Amino acid sequence: MAPESDRTAGPLYRRVAEDLRQAITSGRYGPAGQLPTEAELARHYDVSRGTLRQALAILRTDGLVTSRRGTRRVVLGTARVQSFSEMLSFTQWARSIGQEPGGLLHSLVRRPADSIECEQLRLESGAEVYAAVRLRTLAGTPVMVEHTSYPARVGSLVAELPFDAVSHSDKLRQHGIYFADAQHVIDVVPADARDAKLLSCRRGSSLLRERRRTTDSNGIPVEWSQDHYLPGTVAFSVHNSHASSSLSRHARRSR
Amino acid sequence: MAPESDRTAGPLYRRVAEDLRQAITSGRYGPAGQLPTEAELARHYDVSRGTLRQALAILRTDGLVTSRRGTRRVVLGTARVQSFSEMLSFTQWARSIGQEPGGLLHSLVRRPADSIECEQLRLESGAEVYAAVRLRTLAGTPVMVEHTSYPARVGSLVAELPFDAVSHSDKLRQHGIYFADAQHVIDVVPADARDAKLLSCRRGSSLLRERRRTTDSNGIPVEWSQDHYLPGTVAFSVHNSHASSSLSRHARRSR
DNA sequence: CAGTGGTCTAGACCACCAT
DNA sequence: TGGTGGTCTAGACCACTGG
Structure with a gap:
């Protein structure tokens, strides 16, 4: 695969994801720009389309890019999700x-x-x-x-x-x-x-x-x-999408 | 595929996921029981292993089952995540x-x-x-x-x-x-x-x-x-795992 | 060591979008 | 109509678990 993504260890799709994350957050595709085709990206990283899609799924979950049949992926934002x-x-x-x-x-x-x-x-x-x-x-x-x-x-x-x-x-x-x-x-x-x-x-x-x-x-x-x-010290942040959601809201018993 | 999962429309892996969700929440495998092998499940539903794994990924995200190399999947709980x-x-x-x-x-x-x-x-x-x-x-x-x-x-x-x-x-x-x-x-x-x-x-x-x-x-x-x-009326709930997380905590400016 | 899930590949077809 | 992502398949090999 391309040299710039050999930096870290671990599975191939994670290294690809990290490289793409870097490219996106550095603004290479613009704030609301389009990503290259999956086929192009797969060729660029010299991985199969399946592996590339595993990488993109991570960025999708993190709220970094959209995904929609028929159109290219679009940069959503620069979410910084914690491990x-x-x-x-x-x-x-x-x-x-x-x-x-x-x-x-x-x-x-x-x-x-x-x-x-x-x-x-x-x-x-x-x-x-x-x-x-x-x-x-x-x-x-x-x-x-x-x-x-x-x-x-x-x-x-x-x-x-x-x-x-x-x-x-x-x-x-x-x-x-x-x-x-x-x-x-x-x-x-x-x-x-x-x-x-x-x-x-x-x-x-x-x-x-x-x-x-x-x-x-x-x-x-x-x-x-x-x-x-203490109020005012921290806030919790969650990303949510049509594709995947692990968030819900519960009613609590009225006293 | 098996008749019990033809109920709903949509992609195959979603139908499989819903059938599995039903099986798990109905207690078929016990509260902390083991699921069958991916190969067995794929055979049961007459789908490829890849499709079955797509289904399991949904249940993984929802916190319904674990997944770990070398061991079978284990029932985690009966999380009820909202759409x-x-x-x-x-x-x-x-x-x-x-x-x-x-x-x-x-x-x-x-x-x-x-x-x-x-x-x-x-x-x-x-x-x-x-x-x-x-x-x-x-x-x-x-x-x-x-x-x-x-x-x-x-x-x-x-x-x-x-x-x-x-x-x-x-x-x-x-x-x-x-x-x-x-x-x-x-x-x-x-x-x-x-x-x-x-x-x-x-x-x-x-x-x-x-x-x-x-x-x-x-x-x-x-x-x-x-x-x-109003306090005491609702609570927000998020599931989180080693495999996927879209949750983070932020420090707010001290005033 | 055998069993199991994790990773990766190559290819096929389809649904949907823009033009 | 052509381009694109979504879905599905079949098979291979590896990493890890547990006896």
Whole structure:
């Protein structure tokens, strides 16, 4: 294939996708320009059309290009989607945006799982979890309180970490705990007493909440987390298209 | 192919995907069970492995099954992802969850676009937009205030609609305006005076905000909307995996 | 080691768009 | 009507998992 796309390792279609992403975000085809034909691109990269289409599918999902039968692909924008890993790890995310992450472990206890944890972590009632509460900071400023529950198998590893450890997901990966899938639910919730104390906000004031259940590659839950962000500190962004959507909106019970 | 999957129209891989989705959510393989081999499934449906893999890719994106080299696919859960159309249209969404949607047009004006609208709708400075403010209700209860701006081309159609029209996207589709891509940003924002009045909440209280830019199949913006939800009424849900992610988290400017 | 999903190829035909 | 992306096929080889 063309020399400019040999830079990184991994499957061919990913290298092609990265090269195309670079070309698009650098403006080679203009802000709303047309891409060359699939046949032309395949010839250029010296790959089959199937492989090229795998590459384009990535850019399609990221919202970088359109795709429509009968017409050439059009540049949609310069979306900068984060990797799965960056989305899960506060530490990796912070560093990827050039900010210095900080963490303060407020508490870490081992106790029987409550009913919500049993359901989310698929545990038998009575099983034990490790429940951690951490304050997260960006450049020293409090941003988020993280309530995370781990099943015993995972939690025992977390418990061995030093109190001032910044990244936990790194450590877990070293012990063979891989995160593969996550389901996120985003809404608004009032601050409880602990949130208020750690974040220096009024009790009952609104926080942006992200609830997240992460599973490994076998579908076994490895983490259940409720992250409470101070308003105005972060926003969540999702791309969506006729071709693929993993986003939905839920009605919550009226109280 | 097998008779049970001839029900719907459309491409073969979609019909296979829907049949498999049905099989999985009905529990045929168990809550965390293994799927048959790709080869077996392809034989069962009498399709090529490539087509079968297209079907499985859909279920993968929806978070229904895992996929990992060397092992069979495992049932992850029974995620119920909404269609793109349901995600965009309040009316379609409400009906899909069995609730009766209502709408009250608060104002609809034609005026020059402000700087944010120019950027979001890719308009020349000075171009005109139609700006609508609508109160949305579920079963008669106020849920959300929608601030939507349309470029003139689209807005002139919206302006022709009766004041009590519930669904606008239906009408636009009839006039050849198709929604193809959307970018969503979700965060928390204080209620302004108008929000407070329409939603009967205190001014300055927190609302869940969804900002959305929708484009047609040529990448041309057709809608820019800021939806302000009362806390506790809705939540947004996204699935995410090592294989594909269209989700990211942004830091907002500190004020 | 055998089984399984991941990657890649080469070619065919079709549906849709613009002209 | 010609160009383009969407769909589908048949086959090959590889990387990884698990016994």
